[in-house]
Amino acid sequence: MGTWSQPNTEEKAAKLERLMAKPLLKKDASDKLYHLTGDDDLFDFFEEFEEDADVRLLVRFHLERALDNLHLSYVTWDEAAIAICKRIIEA
Template sequence: MGTWSAPQTREAANQLAEILSEKVPVKLAPGIFYHLVGDDTLFDMFDDAAEVDPESDARGLVIYKLFDWNVLLPEHAMKYPNEDGAHKMISDIIDEHLPNIGADDMLLKISKMTNEEQIKEAITFSCDFSNEQLETMIISPSPLPGSSMVELSTGQKFHVDGVWGMVTPLTEDIIERYEARLPSEMPRPI
């Protein structure tokens, strides 16, 4: 099914901000977010998280998906355009919640890309790079906890999703939004 709902209006962004102001148990998340942030990937993450701890907070998972849509995708990539101001409102929601995703967050508990070898495997699986390129790549933290940014010696940059290992090329129009969210005190490279 893919994606069936996204917060592309100011009203939806306001509803989402209100819901995200308090803990949302992951066992209730599908019903709460179905009409606001409806996406197969996100709902699979809700299921994975509920198996670990059904009372855990789903907000980090929702921010993960919003980050994917709002930061990693160019605005014109969405099937329907955002209402004026909605993209900025979602961006503000992401910026408010990203710093709150800590080590005990469910997003990190279900992350699968937890070491350099797994990140290299994800890159190798997704992209056709030489061993030399893989050996010289720099792996840095991503603004999204549990994920990584990879830079090749050619200057190409990629986001490696920490949960699924999906690799997204960071084009110039995405890099500015992406790097603007890197905390200044974050060590780079790792």
């Protein structure tokens, strides 16, 4: 298990924000999120849902956990990326 990608740059966070603006179906989520917020635990949770389920709430919870644990992150986070991710969580 592990994390291989995080929305830690402004560019990646902005792409994630655009993606999260409309329903994100389980059947598409892993492919669309792979390079933005790739995480085994998150992707495993997707398996609990139907193919046409909107999984944005799971992504928001994952982001909130990531932001709460920035001190444990293996990558540096841009301040702009943090702000964008906070907007995503609050949406």
